[in-house]
Amino acid sequence: MVTLTFRGEVYEVRAGMTLRNALEKLALNPHMVLGVREGKLITDDTILNEGDEVKLVAVISGG
Amino acid sequence: MRCKKCGATAAIHMRQHKLALCEMHYVDWFQAQTERFIGKYRMFAREERVLIAVSGGKDSLALWDVLLALGYEADGLYIDLGINGGLDYSKQSLARIEGFLAGREGGSLHVVDIAGVYGATVPEAARLTRRGRAKPCAVCGLVKRHVMNRVARDGGYDVLATGHNLDDEAAVLFGNTLNWQLGYLARQAPVLPASADGLARKVKPFFRFYERETAAYALVRGIDYLYEECPFSVGATSIRHKMTLNLMETDSPGLKLQFYLGFLRAKEAGALAGMAEARPVMEPCERCGQPTTAGVVCAFCRLWEARRSGDER
Numbered sequence: 519m520v521t522l523t524f525r526g527e528v529y530e531v532r533a534g535m536t537l538r539n540a541l542e543k544l545a546l547n548p549h550m551v552l553g554v555r556e557g558k559l560i561t562d563d564t565i566l567n568e569g570d571e572v573k574l575v576a577v578i579s580g581g
Numbered sequence: 582m583r584c585k586k587c588g589a590t591a592a593i594h595m596r597q598h599k600l601a602l603c604e605m606h607y608v609d610w611f612q613a614q615t616e617r618f619i620g621k622y623r624m625f626a627r628e629e630r631v632l633i634a635v636s637g638g639k640d641s642l643a644l645w646d647v648l649l650a651l652g653y654e655a656d657g658l659y660i661d662l663g664i665n666g667g668l669d670y671s672k673q674s675l676a677r678i679e680g681f682l683a684g685r686e687g688g689s690l691h692v693v694d695i696a697g698v699y700g701a702t703v704p705e706a707a708r709l710t711r712r713g714r715a716k717p718c719a720v721c722g723l724v725k726r727h728v729m730n731r732v733a734r735d736g737g738y739d740v741l742a743t744g745h746n747l748d749d750e751a752a753v754l755f756g757n758t759l760n761w762q763l764g765y766l767a768r769q770a771p772v773l774p775a776s777a778d779g780l781a782r783k784v785k786p787f788f789r790f791y792e793r794e795t796a797a798y799a800l801v802r803g804i805d806y807l808y809e810e811c812p813f814s815v816g817a818t819s820i821r822h823k824m825t826l827n828l829m830e831t832d833s834p835g836l837k838l839q840f841y842l843g844f845l846r847a848k849e850a851g852a853l854a855g856m857a858e859a860r861p862v863m864e865p866c867e868r869c870g871q872p873t874t875a876g877v878v879c880a881f882c883r884l885w886e887a888r889r890s891g892d893e894r
Binding site (some may be wrong): 547548549550552554558559560561562564565575576577578579580 | 582592593594601605638639641748749752791792793795796797800801808814817819820823824827828830831868889
């Protein structure tokens with residue numbers, strides 16, 4: 519499995535899908551988050567491997 | 582996906598530019614683009630002194646980082662509004678800014694503590710006003726505009742820069758268009774020139790970057806910014822507008838950029854010409870001397886007078 523963390527919540531998706539597919543599964547707009555794996559930014563076509571831990575950083579701010 | 586410059590693994594893909602870059606080339610590209618926008622839109626010259634309004638968030642710290650990297654004389658201004666929201670929001674923001682500065686040469690920080698100077702935090706002062714009772718955002722904007730202009734003017738800065746990005750600008754444009762706020766539309770621009778009546782020149786060097794791109798720059802540069810949003814921004818209209826625009830962007834890459842740049846072109850062609858002249862004449866406030874359209878005493882001074890008379894009751 520692949521672990522994704524977003525705003526303190528932890529989600530799991532199966533390995534082998536792209537980050538973009540994972541975001542779709544979590545109903546997150548790819549324009550509103552960035553994926554970080556092992557401290558590095560990843561593009562949304564990156565294939566997520568078994569055991570990956572991906573931090574999703576929200577990019578929307580304002581008020 | 583591979584970096585267009587060197588073929589290494591890409592860190593970011595910008596669909597609207599059909600461009601993917603690795604971390605190193607992304608930093609180079611981002612800084613070069615900022616320099617290009619500063620020149621193209623005549624924001625400021627190399628010898629001019631820049632005051633950056635910093636909040637501790639990604640955009641303003643990234644802007645400070647870029648301007649220092651490009652060799653500009655750029656100082657920061659942090660306005661401590663006294664917002665707590667259960668997470669010591671203002672204190673956390675200042676800690677991020679101090680952390681940012683600790684590892685860098687050049688650039689000094691002005692801190693204006695609103696409660697220390699005026700006797701109350703912004704949320705406390707806002708409770709006395711009709712508009713600010715539920716949410717202090719309108720009062721917060723008033724305080725920030727006043728303090729930014731005063732510090733820029735008193736400090737002899739040539740220009741005041743903010744970290745507004747394209748998503749911020751497109752969301753404001755979207756909201757003003759939905760409501761046909763022609764006066765606001767006429768005044769929305771990446772550069773607002775200084776006025777003879779005492780308003781500092783204001784610029785937005787990041788106005789062509791998507792919010793995702795400023796966040797990516799901050800992450801790649803290792804800038805420890807405050808992820809949390811202002812507690813009062815929950816449910817804000819501007820955030821809803823951003824979400825709507827991002828839904829459209831997903832189907833039409835480049836839509837946000839096209840929307841805003843098209844607006845600037847239309848304005849340049851005179852689409853809002855009559856409205857731009859509608860700005861009322863400003864007079865110096867009798868109390869603080871800052872320009873105001875509100876009569877003899879500006880809204881900022883009236884806010885604190887109301888606060889003082891509230892204390893006396």
